[in-house]
Amino acid sequence: MAEHIPLNMQNKKLIRFVESLVLLPIAAISLPLGGLTQAGYRVVSNSQIVLSQKQNMEAYGLLAVNDSLAQKLEIQRAKAQAINAYFEERNMPLSGIGMTMVEEAEKNDLDWRLLPAIAIRESTGGKFECKKVKNNPFGWGSCKIGFDSYEHAIEIVAKNLGGSNPRTAKHYDDKTTIQILRAYNPPSIIPRYAEQVISIMNDIGEEDVTEVSVIAKG
Numbered sequence: 001m002a003e004h005i006p007l008n009m010q011n012k013k014l015i016r017f018v019e020s021l022v023l024l025p026i027a028a029i030s031l032p033l034g035g036l037t038q039a040g041y042r043v044v045s046n047s048q049i050v051l052s053q054k055q056n057m058e059a060y061g062l063l064a065v066n067d068s069l070a071q072k073l074e075i076q077r078a079k080a081q082a083i084n085a086y087f088e089e090r091n092m093p094l095s096g097i098g099m100t101m102v103e104e105a106e107k108n109d110l111d112w113r114l115l116p117a118i119a120i121r122e123s124t125g126g127k128f129e130c131k132k133v134k135n136n137p138f139g140w141g142s143c144k145i146g147f148d149s150y151e152h153a154i155e156i157v158a159k160n161l162g163g164s165n166p167r168t169a170k171h172y173d174d175k176t177t178i179q180i181l182r183a184y185n186p187p188s189i190i191p192r193y194a195e196q197v198i199s200i201m202n203d204i205g206e207e208d209v210t211e212v213s214v215i216a217k218g
Contacts, residue, residue: 075209076102082205083116092125094137097150104154108162111177112209113201115154115161118184121197126150177201 076099083098094116101115115138116125122139123129130136133146138157147153159165161180163173171183181194201207 076106079112079205079209083113086116086120086204087125090125092120092127093129094119094126094150097154100151100154101158104158108158108164110158110162110180111201111207113204113207114177114180114197115158116204117197117200118157118181120200121193 079102080098083101084095086092087095087098098116102112104110105112105115119125119137123137126137130139130143130146132143135147135150135153136143136145137150138153140153140157140160147156160168161172161184163169163175172180175183178194178198181197185193187193
Protein backbone atom coordinates (compact mmCIF):
# COMPACT_ATOMS: atom_id res chain seq x y z
CA MET A 1 0.00 0.00 0.00
CA ALA A 2 1.40 3.36 -1.03
CA GLU A 3 2.49 5.63 1.78
CA HIS A 4 0.16 8.56 2.21
CA ILE A 5 2.03 11.87 2.40
CA PRO A 6 0.18 14.71 4.08
CA LEU A 7 -0.75 17.56 1.77
CA ASN A 8 1.25 20.15 3.73
CA MET A 9 4.44 18.06 3.38
CA GLN A 10 3.84 17.76 -0.37
CA ASN A 11 3.55 21.53 -0.61
CA LYS A 12 6.79 22.05 1.34
CA LYS A 13 8.70 19.67 -0.95
CA LEU A 14 7.27 21.44 -3.98
CA ILE A 15 8.27 24.82 -2.56
CA ARG A 16 11.83 23.62 -1.86
CA PHE A 17 12.04 22.24 -5.39
CA VAL A 18 10.91 25.55 -6.91
CA GLU A 19 13.31 27.51 -4.69
CA SER A 20 16.20 25.45 -6.00
CA LEU A 21 15.41 26.77 -9.48
CA VAL A 22 15.35 30.50 -8.64
CA LEU A 23 18.32 31.19 -10.91
CA LEU A 24 16.36 29.94 -13.93
CA PRO A 25 14.20 32.29 -16.02
CA ILE A 26 10.46 32.29 -15.35
CA ALA A 27 9.89 30.91 -18.83
CA ALA A 28 11.84 27.77 -17.92
CA ILE A 29 9.85 27.27 -14.68
CA SER A 30 6.60 27.30 -16.63
CA LEU A 31 7.68 24.27 -18.67
CA PRO A 32 6.50 20.74 -17.76
CA LEU A 33 8.49 19.24 -14.90
CA GLY A 34 9.94 16.53 -17.09
CA GLY A 35 11.79 19.02 -19.32
CA LEU A 36 12.47 21.73 -16.75
CA THR A 37 16.01 20.83 -15.78
CA GLN A 38 17.22 20.42 -19.36
CA ALA A 39 15.57 23.63 -20.53
CA GLY A 40 16.98 25.50 -17.58
CA TYR A 41 20.45 24.16 -18.35
CA ARG A 42 20.18 25.41 -21.91
CA VAL A 43 19.10 28.89 -20.74
CA VAL A 44 21.94 29.09 -18.22
CA SER A 45 24.44 27.92 -20.84
CA ASN A 46 23.20 30.52 -23.31
CA SER A 47 23.47 33.21 -20.64
CA GLN A 48 27.06 32.18 -19.97
CA ILE A 49 27.83 32.38 -23.70
CA VAL A 50 26.30 35.86 -23.95
CA LEU A 51 28.27 36.98 -20.88
CA SER A 52 31.47 35.56 -22.33
CA GLN A 53 30.84 37.32 -25.65
CA LYS A 54 30.19 40.60 -23.84
CA GLN A 55 33.41 40.24 -21.87
CA ASN A 56 35.32 39.48 -25.07
CA MET A 57 33.84 42.54 -26.78
CA GLU A 58 34.79 44.72 -23.81
CA ALA A 59 38.31 43.27 -23.87
CA TYR A 60 38.64 43.93 -27.61
CA GLY A 61 37.34 47.47 -27.09
CA LEU A 62 39.89 48.07 -24.35
CA LEU A 63 42.67 46.73 -26.55
CA ALA A 64 41.56 49.02 -29.37
CA VAL A 65 41.61 52.03 -27.05
CA ASN A 66 45.03 51.05 -25.73
CA ASP A 67 46.34 50.61 -29.28
CA SER A 68 44.98 54.03 -30.24
CA LEU A 69 46.55 55.69 -27.21
CA ALA A 70 49.84 53.91 -27.85
CA GLN A 71 49.84 55.05 -31.47
CA LYS A 72 49.06 58.62 -30.42
CA LEU A 73 51.93 58.57 -27.93
CA GLU A 74 54.33 57.21 -30.53
CA ILE A 75 53.36 59.98 -32.96
CA GLN A 76 53.82 62.57 -30.21
CA ARG A 77 57.26 61.17 -29.45
CA ALA A 78 58.20 61.23 -33.12
CA LYS A 79 57.14 64.88 -33.44
CA ALA A 80 59.05 65.79 -30.28
CA GLN A 81 62.08 63.94 -31.60
CA ALA A 82 61.92 65.89 -34.87
CA ILE A 83 61.78 69.19 -32.96
CA ASN A 84 64.58 68.22 -30.60
CA ALA A 85 66.72 66.95 -33.46
CA TYR A 86 66.40 70.30 -35.22
CA PHE A 87 67.46 72.13 -32.05
CA GLU A 88 70.26 69.72 -31.22
CA GLU A 89 71.81 69.80 -34.67
CA ARG A 90 72.12 73.58 -34.36
CA ASN A 91 73.11 73.68 -30.67
CA MET A 92 70.00 75.62 -29.68
CA PRO A 93 69.13 76.01 -25.96
CA LEU A 94 65.55 74.79 -26.48
CA SER A 95 66.79 71.30 -27.23
CA GLY A 96 64.93 68.69 -25.19
CA ILE A 97 61.70 70.62 -24.84
CA GLY A 98 60.00 69.25 -27.94
CA MET A 99 57.37 67.17 -26.13
CA THR A 100 56.10 70.21 -24.23
CA MET A 101 55.70 72.05 -27.53
CA VAL A 102 53.82 69.12 -29.06
CA GLU A 103 51.48 68.72 -26.08
CA GLU A 104 50.66 72.43 -25.85
CA ALA A 105 50.09 72.62 -29.61
CA GLU A 106 47.58 69.76 -29.36
CA LYS A 107 45.78 71.36 -26.41
CA ASN A 108 45.30 74.55 -28.42
CA ASP A 109 44.69 73.03 -31.86
CA LEU A 110 47.88 74.41 -33.37
CA ASP A 111 50.21 72.96 -35.97
CA TRP A 112 52.82 71.02 -33.95
CA ARG A 113 55.67 72.78 -35.76
CA LEU A 114 54.46 76.34 -35.15
CA LEU A 115 55.89 77.00 -31.68
CA PRO A 116 59.42 75.72 -32.41
CA ALA A 117 59.48 77.56 -35.74
CA ILE A 118 58.53 80.88 -34.12
CA ALA A 119 61.18 80.35 -31.43
CA ILE A 120 63.75 79.66 -34.13
CA ARG A 121 62.77 82.74 -36.14
CA GLU A 122 62.60 85.01 -33.08
CA SER A 123 65.61 83.89 -31.04
CA THR A 124 67.42 81.12 -32.95
CA GLY A 125 65.93 78.55 -30.62
CA GLY A 126 66.75 80.46 -27.44
CA LYS A 127 70.25 81.58 -28.37
CA PHE A 128 69.22 85.21 -28.62
CA GLU A 129 66.14 85.32 -26.44
CA CYS A 130 64.83 88.53 -24.87
CA LYS A 131 67.49 90.14 -22.68
CA LYS A 132 65.45 92.29 -20.33
CA VAL A 133 63.11 89.48 -19.26
CA LYS A 134 63.61 85.79 -18.53
CA ASN A 135 62.68 82.69 -20.53
CA ASN A 136 61.09 84.41 -23.50
CA PRO A 137 62.45 82.83 -26.70
CA PHE A 138 59.33 83.82 -28.66
CA GLY A 139 59.66 87.59 -28.48
CA TRP A 140 56.19 87.53 -26.92
CA GLY A 141 54.88 90.92 -25.79
CA SER A 142 57.66 92.74 -27.65
CA CYS A 143 60.15 91.18 -25.22
CA LYS A 144 58.52 92.94 -22.25
CA ILE A 145 57.00 89.79 -20.72
CA GLY A 146 59.06 87.20 -18.88
CA PHE A 147 58.19 83.67 -17.78
CA ASP A 148 59.07 81.34 -14.92
CA SER A 149 60.50 78.77 -17.34
CA TYR A 150 60.56 77.78 -21.00
CA GLU A 151 57.68 75.41 -20.29
CA HIS A 152 55.66 78.30 -18.89
CA ALA A 153 56.45 80.41 -21.94
CA ILE A 154 55.34 77.63 -24.27
CA GLU A 155 52.10 77.17 -22.35
CA ILE A 156 51.18 80.86 -22.42
CA VAL A 157 52.15 81.53 -26.03
CA ALA A 158 50.30 78.40 -27.21
CA LYS A 159 47.20 79.44 -25.27
CA ASN A 160 47.23 82.87 -26.91
CA LEU A 161 47.94 81.65 -30.44
CA GLY A 162 45.17 79.08 -30.07
CA GLY A 163 42.67 81.82 -29.26
CA SER A 164 42.09 80.64 -25.69
CA ASN A 165 42.97 83.96 -24.04
CA PRO A 166 39.93 86.30 -24.15
CA ARG A 167 42.24 89.32 -24.20
CA THR A 168 43.95 88.26 -27.45
CA ALA A 169 41.34 85.96 -28.99
CA LYS A 170 40.27 88.57 -31.54
CA HIS A 171 43.72 88.31 -33.13
CA TYR A 172 44.16 84.53 -33.14
CA ASP A 173 40.89 82.65 -32.63
CA ASP A 174 39.67 80.52 -35.55
CA LYS A 175 42.60 81.46 -37.77
CA THR A 176 44.79 79.47 -40.14
CA THR A 177 48.49 79.13 -39.38
CA ILE A 178 49.47 81.84 -41.84
CA GLN A 179 46.78 84.15 -40.44
CA ILE A 180 48.10 83.54 -36.93
CA LEU A 181 51.60 84.43 -38.05
CA ARG A 182 50.46 87.59 -39.82
CA ALA A 183 48.71 88.67 -36.64
CA TYR A 184 51.81 87.79 -34.59
CA ASN A 185 54.04 89.93 -36.78
CA PRO A 186 52.12 91.80 -39.50
CA PRO A 187 53.70 92.16 -42.96
CA SER A 188 53.71 95.92 -42.44
CA ILE A 189 56.23 95.40 -39.63
CA ILE A 190 58.22 92.41 -40.89
CA PRO A 191 57.61 91.60 -44.56
CA ARG A 192 57.36 87.86 -45.32
CA TYR A 193 57.57 86.97 -41.62
CA ALA A 194 54.82 84.37 -41.99
CA GLU A 195 56.49 82.81 -45.02
CA GLN A 196 59.83 82.62 -43.20
CA VAL A 197 58.30 80.82 -40.22
CA ILE A 198 56.41 78.41 -42.47
CA SER A 199 59.65 77.60 -44.29
CA ILE A 200 61.22 76.67 -40.93
CA MET A 201 58.16 74.56 -40.11
CA ASN A 202 58.64 72.59 -43.32
CA ASP A 203 62.30 72.03 -42.45
CA ILE A 204 61.25 70.53 -39.10
CA GLY A 205 58.86 68.01 -40.64
CA GLU A 206 55.59 67.28 -42.40
CA GLU A 207 52.38 68.63 -40.91
CA ASP A 208 50.33 65.45 -41.28
CA VAL A 209 52.05 62.71 -39.33
CA THR A 210 50.18 59.42 -39.60
CA GLU A 211 53.17 57.12 -39.32
CA VAL A 212 56.10 57.43 -36.95
CA SER A 213 58.56 56.66 -39.74
CA VAL A 214 57.53 59.83 -41.59
CA ILE A 215 59.48 62.13 -39.32
CA ALA A 216 61.56 59.92 -37.02
CA LYS A 217 65.21 60.89 -37.21
CA GLY A 218 68.25 59.07 -35.91
